[in-house]
Amino acid sequence: MEISHFITSNMANPHELERMFRKDPESFKKSFSSVWEQNPDSQVLAVWHERLNFKETKAGKTSILQKDFVSMGILAVLAGLGSRILFQFAEQQTIAPVNLVFGILPFIAAFFVYNNRAGKHVLYTLVSLFLVSAFYLNMLPLEQKDSIILVYLHLPVFLWVLLGLAFTGNDYGRGSTRLAYLKFNGEFCILYACMAISGALLTGLTMQLFRFVGMDISEFYFQNVVVFGAAALAVVAAYLVSRNLKLYKNIAPYIARIFSPLVLVTLLVYLGTVIWVGKNPFLDRDFLLSFNGILLSVLAVTIFSITESGTDERKSISDYINLALIILALVIDSVALSAIVFRLSSYGITPNRLAVLGINIFIWANLIWIMLAYSQYLRNRTGLSSVQDAVTKYLPIYGLWAAIVTFIFPLIFD
Numbered sequence: 001m002e003i004s005h006f007i008t009s010n011m012a013n014p015h016e017l018e019r020m021f022r023k024d025p026e027s028f029k030k031s032f033s034s035v036w037e038q039n040p041d042s043q044v045l046a047v048w049h050e051r052l053n054f055k056e057t058k059a060g061k062t063s064i065l066q067k068d069f070v071s072m073g074i075l076a077v078l079a080g081l082g083s084r085i086l087f088q089f090a091e092q093q094t095i096a097p098v099n100l101v102f103g104i105l106p107f108i109a110a111f112f113v114y115n116n117r118a119g120k121h122v123l124y125t126l127v128s129l130f131l132v133s134a135f136y137l138n139m140l141p142l143e144q145k146d147s148i149i150l151v152y153l154h155l156p157v158f159l160w161v162l163l164g165l166a167f168t169g170n171d172y173g174r175g176s177t178r179l180a181y182l183k184f185n186g187e188f189c190i191l192y193a194c195m196a197i198s199g200a201l202l203t204g205l206t207m208q209l210f211r212f213v214g215m216d217i218s219e220f221y222f223q224n225v226v227v228f229g230a231a232a233l234a235v236v237a238a239y240l241v242s243r244n245l246k247l248y249k250n251i252a253p254y255i256a257r258i259f260s261p262l263v264l265v266t267l268l269v270y271l272g273t274v275i276w277v278g279k280n281p282f283l284d285r286d287f288l289l290s291f292n293g294i295l296l297s298v299l300a301v302t303i304f305s306i307t308e309s310g311t312d313e314r315k316s317i318s319d320y321i322n323l324a325l326i327i328l329a330l331v332i333d334s335v336a337l338s339a340i341v342f343r344l345s346s347y348g349i350t351p352n353r354l355a356v357l358g359i360n361i362f363i364w365a366n367l368i369w370i371m372l373a374y375s376q377y378l379r380n381r382t383g384l385s386s387v388q389d390a391v392t393k394y395l396p397i398y399g400l401w402a403a404i405v406t407f408i409f410p411l412i413f414d
Contacts, residue, residue, distance in 0.1 A: 083231035161399030
């Protein structure tokens with residue numbers, strides 16, 4: 001009765017009603033019915049009644065969901081079968097293992113194209129570029145040359161950008177759709193990892209059960225179940241994320257907020273240790289590679305945090321942590337660039353050094369743009385959209401560089 005009285009006395013105060021609902025949703029729902037029966041003319045309570053009792057009744061909604069589900073299921077099976085066939089050829093060393101991406105990404109792209117009703121020009125572009133990439137990759141010799149290895153590393157990046165085109169569809173030029181694609185990637189990784197952990201537990205349990213009866217099915221299970229399942233699961237995860245699961249909407253922002261300060265503290269301690277022990281990226285090649293790995297990790301965490309900021313213009317401690325991470329990444333990238341230039345001048349030009357130099361330059365420029373935009377935002381001179389633009393508008397540059405390394409480097413460094 002106490003909550004009922006509270007609702008009645010605050011019918012003209014939506015803020016207090018919302019506060020009480022968030023404080024104890026179940027008690028609010030139980031008490032609301034009696035208040036609504038006594039005050040059926042209240043417009044505020046009418047809105048709350050619809051909110052608490054709304055049910056989707058649109059005709060055809062179920063059939064649409066079923067069509068999406070069926071299309072997802074077909075594409076997931078095709079992805080699993082395609083990956084299993086490609087894995088067989090890769091295991092026999094007749095094709096490069098990187099071909100496995102063609103067992104997954106084209107099917108996710110097909111799901112996006114079907115889901116967002118992309119125009120014919122987008123569809124033809126995607127089909128032609130996927131086919132050209134597959135044909136080009138398999139025309140290259142199966143050799144461990146630097147230029148060939150760079151193709152293996154950069155082709156997935158190029159295909160990832162193509163997947164972004166499939167995701168954005170006819171709205172590929174809009175920053176908001178590109179931002180949605182980045183959000184999709186962060187949420188996809190979290191959901192896929194959660195499902196993969198469950199799959200790993202199931203795999204371990206299954207193999208252990210067969211060991212109890214004296215059978216070792218690990219090789220068979222990996223080749224015919226794990227490979228198939230890992231590929232099919234990617235399409236399923238894409239479908240689930242596209243359905244905007246509430247669980248997912250809650251997980252991603254909190255992961256971003258928790259991870260950012262942890263990464264910042266960890267990297268500060270790590271870099272302090274590096275300086276203390278005297279590690280030199282100018283002379284130690286392996287350490288330079290790890291330095292670049294740290295740079296990419298910081299960039300990924302920062303971008304994920306920015307994309308999960310939404311449209312809320314209120315500043316928080318997370319924004320200042322993000323800016324600190326960007327500055328830290330700039331310091332790391334500046335050191336890495338200096339070390340790469342030093343190695344180029346000292347040891348000559350190689351495909352690896354040139355590729356690493358290029359990507360570091362592009363990352364450095366992107367970080368400068370993000371840092372300036374974030375500084376303006378924190379000083380209330382621009383909105384958060386300017387920071388997000390610094391991320392989304394730069395994406396094609398990474399795709400262009402990946403395409404150059406993939407298609408041009410093997411011709412130059414034969």
